[in-house]
Amino acid sequence: MAKKELFDKELQQLAALFKALGHPARLAVMNHLAETKVCITGDISDRLPLSRTTINQHLRELKDLNLIRGEIDGARVNYCLNTDVIQDMVEQLNKYFQEINCCGTNNKQC
Template identity: 60%
Template structure:
């Protein structure tokens, strides 16, 4: 018996679900919006803008970085983050493809 039920689904669905999950927290969405506005920033700057501790912000940054939505570089003791435009474009394509597949045009009553 398969212990991981995710393995029963196609790779495309698994990738899409992973990206959806990364976007499923309002803090991560706020981080992406902030990075889009500022183009690039230091971890501490993000924590100063959100009602979250630095530790919590770092956890959310890790989630976004793990799926490739953001890139981080180390500059001395500071981590500098920006949006990974290539991954963002891929995410947009995945979402569009997924919603096109499930859009039947049928209205439930």
């Protein structure tokens, strides 16, 4: 298996972004970080119906794609949205949809 590698690097990367957002827990984390504009530590888990370890796992996934950042503050870690990267991503996503949806003068359907 693991045939993902057979596709365009670009497609893989784009798919990875979509996938990262493809779980309600991760969207909820993003939401929470957006609400508490002042970037709050991992007590995110108190707000969500998942264990601390699971949330940590989701945080790591988001961090791997640079969608959020974690800054060490003593014993704690302050997480926050990486707004620049997110904005960049939104542009990428929109560009993609423009390409697939509007290419050609007419959107023929079956």
